[in-house]
Amino acid sequence: MQEQFEPLKNDLLLRAARGEKVERPPIWVMRQGELDPTSEAAIVHENPTNLTVFMQLFLAGRYLPEYHEAKANRDFFECCRSPEIASTLTLQPIDRYEGLIDAAIIFSDILVIPQAMGMVVEMVDKKGPHFPEPLKSPTDGQYEKVMAKTVDVKAELDYVYKAISLTRFKLKGRVPLIGFCGAPWTLLCYMVEGGGSKMFIQSKTWVYKYPTESQALLQKIAEICVEYLALQVAAGAQLVQVFDSWAGELSPASFASFSLPYLRHISANLPKRLKEMGLEPVPMTVFAKGAWYALDDLCESGYNVVGLDWLHDPAEAFRIANGRVTIQGNADPGMLYGGRPAITATVERMVEGFQKGKQGWICNLGHGVTPFVDPEHLKFFFEEIHRLTK
Numbered sequence: 325m326q327e328q329f330e331p332l333k334n335d336l337l338l339r340a341a342r343g344e345k346v347e348r349p350p351i352w353v354m355r356q357g358e359l360d361p362t363s364e365a366a367i368v369h370e371n372p373t374n375l376t377v378f379m380q381l382f383l384a385g386r387y388l389p390e391y392h393e394a395k396a397n398r399d400f401f402e403c404c405r406s407p408e409i410a411s412t413l414t415l416q417p418i419d420r421y422e423g424l425i426d427a428a429i430i431f432s433d434i435l436v437i438p439q440a441m442g443m444v445v446e447m448v449d450k451k452g453p454h455f456p457e458p459l460k461s462p463t464d465g466q467y468e469k470v471m472a473k474t475v476d477v478k479a480e481l482d483y484v485y486k487a488i489s490l491t492r493f494k495l496k497g498r499v500p501l502i503g504f505c506g507a508p509w510t511l512l513c514y515m516v517e518g519g520g521s522k523m524f525i526q527s528k529t530w531v532y533k534y535p536t537e538s539q540a541l542l543q544k545i546a547e548i549c550v551e552y553l554a555l556q557v558a559a560g561a562q563l564v565q566v567f568d569s570w571a572g573e574l575s576p577a578s579f580a581s582f583s584l585p586y587l588r589h590i591s592a593n594l595p596k597r598l599k600e601m602g603l604e605p606v607p608m609t610v611f612a613k614g615a616w617y618a619l620d621d622l623c624e625s626g627y628n629v630v631g632l633d634w635l636h637d638p639a640e641a642f643r644i645a646n647g648r649v650t651i652q653g654n655a656d657p658g659m660l661y662g663g664r665p666a667i668t669a670t671v672e673r674m675v676e677g678f679q680k681g682k683q684g685w686i687c688n689l690g691h692g693v694t695p696f697v698d699p700e701h702l703k704f705f706f707e708e709i710h711r712l713t714k
């Protein structure tokens with residue numbers, strides 16, 4: 325499969341992920357930012373005026389006007405299911421920031437796994453994901469149905485593999501393509517909460533009241549993740565990232581029981597599965613948002629790269645990692661609101677903390693681009709990284 329694509333012209337990300345010395349640190353960012361129903365972005369949407377209609381162009385994940393144009397009024401998951409649209413959206417930041425960023429991430433979502441497991445997931449415009457029938461308890465019928473279903477990971481998610489192959493073809497080797505999935509813990513949260521949450525009442529009920537059933541579900545998701553990522557690699561993904569976006573809701577002890585073993589299951593079994601399929605291993609990244617307490621464990625969890633949010637001090641995190649993994653991150657996305665002086669100051673501190681990024685650092689934000697960010701400020705962020713890591 326891989327032979328059919330043009331050779332990679334920029335392999336900085338892959339070399340840095342493997343811990344090799346590099347000329348400068350690679351850079352990439354994720355489009356999806358924070359958005360919850362009580363955010364300013366959602367409130368603006370509920371009360372539009374002429375000015376706020378204009379401002380909506382800069383909502384989370386939609387900071388690029390060309391995103392709106394290509395998406396038009398299509399449903400979010402419809403875009404994910406169309407390889408043509410998904411590949412177009414994937415390439416947009418690469419075209420806009422040509423020469424400034426070093427990787428593309430496939431346009432998709434972590435919630436395609438719950439869909440493949442038989443759950444209905446809708447993306448409510450400006451509000452986020454919604455499951456009409458979340459898992460209420462181990463005996464509610466839904467849970468049993470989900471657990472009993474054998475998921476055909478190849479057939480159910482075929483549209484993702486097609487989008488990846490088409491994107492690789494369209495990229496013509498300009499930069500590597502990142503594949504991804506949601507971590508078992510984070511997917512469990514969505515499946516039981518029915519959407520985003522602030523209090524995590526259902527998720528906590530599940531882990532504290534039904535630990536065994538929770539672990540059975542986490543194990544099932546982990547197995548699907550392995551197969552799903554292997555098939556993404558077969559289709560052309562050159563690095564894979566596991567997003568544990570809600571890791572920070574757990575205590576260190578419950579992280580050790582309900583998240584880490586399943587993250588480890590993925591890192592231990594993906595290389596084996598790739599080998600069975602006759603494929604070379606690819607670098608693997610884990611991003612456990614909010615789990616600052618687990619950095620040391622994550623450095624030993626079998627991943628090549630550990631993504632950090634902005635709660636970490638760069639120099640301190642680099643010291644803890646101590647060359648065991650490559651660190652990815654971790655600028656506070658909020659600094660992009662501060663304009664040029666704030667961006668320069670953040671980049672300076674980060675570059676210094678990560679020792680100029682000649683080894684062991686992939687430059688990124690500590691999460692995705694947030695609402696109302698000016699694309700020109702993001703560009704300035706990239707330019708400052710280049711200037712200060714020359």
Ligand SMILES: Cc1c2[nH]c(c1CCC(=O)O)Cc1[nH]c(c(CCC(=O)O)c1C)Cc1[nH]c(c(CCC(=O)O)c1C)Cc1[nH]c(c(C)c1CCC(=O)O)C2
Binds near residue numbers: 355429431433451
């Ligand atoms: C938790 C999570 C989800 N999805 C994802 C995560 C993990 C990352 C994180 O911690 O945020 C991952 C994701 N989602 C998306 C990507 C593709 C890469 C990219 O866009 O750069 C990736 C890597 C597209 C998307 N996924 C979503 C958008 C916005 C869709 C739109 O309204 O147009 C995009 C571009 C929607 C989505 N999808 C999800 C939420 C909570 C939302 C609503 C929040 C928001 O609107 O920013 C679930």
